[in-house]
Amino acid sequence: MSKLATNRPTMNDVAAAAGVALKTVSRVVNDEPGVNPATADKVKAAIDALGFRRNDGARTLRRGHTASIGVVVRDLADPFYSTLTRAVEEVALTHGFLVFTGSSDESPSRQRELALAFCARRVDGVVIVPVGEDHLYLQPEIAAGVAAVFVDRPAANLDADAVLVDNVGGVRKGIEHLLAHGHRRIGFLGDAPDIFTAGERVRGYREALTSAGHIIDPSLISMASPTRAAVRAALDRMLGGPSPATALFTGNSRVTVAVLRELAEPPPEHVKRRRPALVGFDDFEVADLLSPAVTVIAQDPARIGRAAAELLFRRMENKNREVVRRELPTRLIVRGSGEMPP
Amino acid sequence: MSKLATNRPTMNDVAAAAGVALKTVSRVVNDEPGVNPATADKVKAAIDALGFRRNDGARTLRRGHTASIGVVVRDLADPFYSTLTRAVEEVALTHGFLVFTGSSDESPSRQRELALAFCARRVDGVVIVPVGEDHLYLQPEIAAGVAAVFVDRPAANLDADAVLVDNVGGVRKGIEHLLAHGHRRIGFLGDAPDIFTAGERVRGYREALTSAGHIIDPSLISMASPTRAAVRAALDRMLGGPSPATALFTGNSRVTVAVLRELAEPPPEHVKRRRPALVGFDDFEVADLLSPAVTVIAQDPARIGRAAAELLFRRMENKNREVVRRELPTRLIVRGSGEMPP
DNA sequence: CTGAAAGCGCTTACAG
DNA sequence: CTGAAAGCGCTTACAG
Numbered sequence: 164m165s166k167l168a169t170n171r172p173t174m175n176d177v178a179a180a181a182g183v184a185l186k187t188v189s190r191v192v193n194d195e196p197g198v199n200p201a202t203a204d205k206v207k208a209a210i211d212a213l214g215f216r217r218n219d220g221a222r223t224l225r226r227g228h229t230a231s232i233g234v235v236v237r238d239l240a241d242p243f244y245s246t247l248t249r250a251v252e253e254v255a256l257t258h259g260f261l262v263f264t265g266s267s268d269e270s271p272s273r274q275r276e277l278a279l280a281f282c283a284r285r286v287d288g289v290v291i292v293p294v295g296e297d298h299l300y301l302q303p304e305i306a307a308g309v310a311a312v313f314v315d316r317p318a319a320n321l322d323a324d325a326v327l328v329d330n331v332g333g334v335r336k337g338i339e340h341l342l343a344h345g346h347r348r349i350g351f352l353g354d355a356p357d358i359f360t361a362g363e364r365v366r367g368y369r370e371a372l373t374s375a376g377h378i379i380d381p382s383l384i385s386m387a388s389p390t391r392a393a394v395r396a397a398l399d400r401m402l403g404g405p406s407p408a409t410a411l412f413t414g415n416s417r418v419t420v421a422v423l424r425e426l427a428e429p430p431p432e433h434v435k436r437r438r439p440a441l442v443g444f445d446d447f448e449v450a451d452l453l454s455p456a457v458t459v460i461a462q463d464p465a466r467i468g469r470a471a472a473e474l475l476f477r478r479m480e481n482k483n484r485e486v487v488r489r490e491l492p493t494r495l496i497v498r499g500s501g502e503m504p505p
Numbered sequence: 506m507s508k509l510a511t512n513r514p515t516m517n518d519v520a521a522a523a524g525v526a527l528k529t530v531s532r533v534v535n536d537e538p539g540v541n542p543a544t545a546d547k548v549k550a551a552i553d554a555l556g557f558r559r560n561d562g563a564r565t566l567r568r569g570h571t572a573s574i575g576v577v578v579r580d581l582a583d584p585f586y587s588t589l590t591r592a593v594e595e596v597a598l599t600h601g602f603l604v605f606t607g608s609s610d611e612s613p614s615r616q617r618e619l620a621l622a623f624c625a626r627r628v629d630g631v632v633i634v635p636v637g638e639d640h641l642y643l644q645p646e647i648a649a650g651v652a653a654v655f656v657d658r659p660a661a662n663l664d665a666d667a668v669l670v671d672n673v674g675g676v677r678k679g680i681e682h683l684l685a686h687g688h689r690r691i692g693f694l695g696d697a698p699d700i701f702t703a704g705e706r707v708r709g710y711r712e713a714l715t716s717a718g719h720i721i722d723p724s725l726i727s728m729a730s731p732t733r734a735a736v737r738a739a740l741d742r743m744l745g746g747p748s749p750a751t752a753l754f755t756g757n758s759r760v761t762v763a764v765l766r767e768l769a770e771p772p773p774e775h776v777k778r779r780r781p782a783l784v785g786f787d788d789f790e791v792a793d794l795l796s797p798a799v800t801v802i803a804q805d806p807a808r809i810g811r812a813a814a815e816l817l818f819r820r821m822e823n824k825n826r827e828v829v830r831r832e833l834p835t836r837l838i839v840r841g842s843g844e845m846p847p
Numbered sequence: 848c849t850g851a852a853a854g855c856g857c858t859t860a861c862a863g
Numbered sequence: 864c865t866g867a868a869a870g871c872g873c874t875t876a877c878a879g
Contacts, residue, residue: 170649170650171649171650171856173855173856173857174856174857175856175857183865183866184865184866184867185856185857185866185867186858186865186866186867187864187865187866189857189858190864190865192857193858197864197865198864198865199864199865202864202865214645214648214649216621216624216625216645216646217625217856217857218566218625218627218855218856218857219622219625219626219627219857220562220565220566220571220626220627220855220856220857221566221855221856221857221858221871222856222857222858223562223857223871224560224562224563224566224855224856224857224858224871224872224873225856225857225858225859225870225871226857226858226859226871227871229562231605231626238591239581239587239590239591239594240584240587240588240590240591240807241587242582242584242587242790245581245582245583245584245587245590246582248581248582248587248606249580249581249582249608252581252606252607252608256607261605261607261622261623261626262605262606262607263573263603263604263605263606264590264594264604264605264606265594265598265603265604266591266594279558280561280603281603282558283558283559283560283561284561284562284573284603285560285561285562303556303558304558306556307512307513307556307558308512308513420790420791420794423791423794424793424794427794447790447791448584448762448789448790448791449762449765449789449790449791449795451766452762452765452766452769452795453791453794453795454796465582513872515871515872515873516872516873517872517873525849525850526849526850526851527850527851527872527873528849528850528851528874529848529849529850531873531874532848532849534873535874539848539849540848540849541848541849544848544849559872559873560871560872560873561873562871562872562873563855563871563872563873563874564872564873564874565855565873566855566856566857566871566872566873566874567854567855567872567873567874567875568855568873568874568875569855848879849878849879850877850878850879851877851878851879852875852876852877852878853874853875853876853877854873854874854875854876855872855873855874855875856871857870857871858869858870858871859868859869859870859871860868860869860870861866861867861868861869862865862866862867862868863864863865863866863867
């Protein structure tokens with residue numbers, strides 16, 4: 164591509180038009196003190212006449228920081244991550260920062276490319292929902308001064324700031340709730356076991372049952388991506404046998420919705436199902452309008468995003484402060500589905 | 506702030522370490538042809554040893570374009586806008602572009618500041634969900650070469666590319682559906698009348714009724730932000746009178762959900778309500794799981810975002826092509842709530 | 848195949 | 864209060 168058609172005026176052009184030096188224009192543009200009001204007026208007039216707007220890219224190059232951050236989530240279209248990102252944006256704006264966003268789609272290489280592309284633009288910090296086993300590629304960036312905060316999951320092999328959720332405690336709370344309502348056969352439908360949160364949550368399930376003196380029945384645990392087929396198979400197994408589960412715990416909102424959708428279908432002829440009690444991890448829109456309304460262990464994605472952003476800005480201020488790992492609580496929201504008797 | 510602690514190696518450092526000229530490093534980094542393989546290897550070794558990573562900000566300054574775009578939506582936490590943004594991101598990535606995002610919160614000044622901040626970073630293009638009456642502030646940016654595409658709503662006073670939805674046609678389809686099921690008293694619950702889409706949609710309502718030879722009853726129209734109080738008042742009026750509405754059309758998913766929530770409450774004592782039929786504009790998660798499942802006029806936010814991004818990249822390629830205004834169709838999804846008899 | 852110089856549009860560090 | 868020079872880290876345009 165040859166010289167662009169863009170023909171933006173520069174500080175130099177403004178200076179020429181106003182009959183002053185470049186530096187004086189810079190002073191006026193940046194509201195630096197000590198400019199003669201009459202001179203400033205001349206400069207301002209020239210700025211308006213030419214339609215000058217400072218090139219922040221040039222400014223950035225000279226100053227060494229860009230006042231921008233990058234956010235890499237799993238999927239910006241997912242309400243959990245979009246709400247989280249929006250909260251980061253809000254904090255960033257407070258500091259006068261702009262934010263790049265990107266979705267990794269759970270692909271380690273795509274995440275890496277996004278994060279490094281942001282770093283190549285010299286963002287001052289990154290907020291990352293980590294994917295995959297290896298995050299050492301970020302080490303040089305961090306060493307070079309990029310602040311990094313991991314969110315929702317810890318970085319695999321990097322000692323860095325992180326904002327997590329009390330997954331284990333949250334699930335325990337949900338399972339204990341079902342136990343308190345008399346359930347003893349409780350099925351757990353999680354997600355792919357390599358996802359950090361999925362592992363933590365099934366751990367919470369096991370701990371809750373074991374602590375209460377119950378035996379873990381492996382046939383009541385399903386750890387798979389919530390495809391239609393996987394969910395159907397798991398439900399048939401858990402609800403169709405001679406000693407069926409009377410309650411289910413679903414490990415995230417995608418699973419919850421998939422299960423609800425499956426329960427809404429008539430079961431195969433040879434299977435007889437009773438509607439099980441249900442508690443789901445993650446709140447979701449109109450969970451309260453379903454019948455029965457869905458009892459959930461709610462996370463607070465906006466709070467998570469805010470916490471991550473605040474940690475990021477604190478890290479930018481002081482690269483040497485010790486690494487922080489915050490764990491945010493969950494909240495049981497009782498709505499009906501989790502209070503049905505066995 | 507003084508000199509930053511960041512101590513990144515530059516091409517100059519690499520050149521010194523490899524014993525070549527700066528330009529040769531540039532050639533290697535950019536995969537330019539015509540470098541002696543042995544020289545290239547020396548340079549690559551130096552790059553690895555120093556952990557060099559090109560500063561894209563500097564590159565950008567010299568080349569005149571940044572390979573980045575800005576997206577300003579109403580609220581990134583809203584599934585409609587986050588899905589739209591995600592689709593824009595996808596197209597951008599295909600072109601090797603990065604994307605800044607921002608939420609205007611329906612504030613004209615905040616939108617303006619975000620858009621101009623993106624332009625100050627010299628993004629090559631912006632996708633904007635416009636708010637407010639005045640978008641002339643973008644005129645100089647567009648003149649200076651920034652591509653701009655408006656989405657969901659047209660720019661108030663600027664002749665620019667836009668991707669809209671056939672709001673009028675969509676609502677007409679919904680109202681005609683209710684008419685075909687025998688309804689004659691159909692209430693319309695919209696949104697604040699200064700929102701473009703709200704205006705278009707109520708127009709569709711009027712047109713559908715008029716075309717079918719029916720009279721418009723103003724008491725069956727409510728144009729207000731869907732606060733709890735406003736929705737309740739509108740429902741009491743529309744459903745509580747001597748000649749109540751037998752069906753409702755809701756103008757967007759926020760309204761739909763607010764109405765459903767209100768209908769789930771027991772009505773005030775002196776009001777007796779029948780459950781009205783319902784068709785809503787916008788699809789939403791688990792609309793199919795409610796009882797009755799909710800019939801909607803669905804938009805396709807991913808398609809809208811994709812169309813906007815594609816238009817943007819075409820505009821970047823040719824600043825002089827004529828202004829395009831695309832209007833995307835809607836789809837009626839029949840689920841039950843819209844097929845209930847009067 | 849390789850390199851020295853100029854310049855992108857600003858800010859920094861000084862000098863007057 | 865104002866300005867001339869250098870430099871941020873690259874690419875462009877040339878020269879050898």
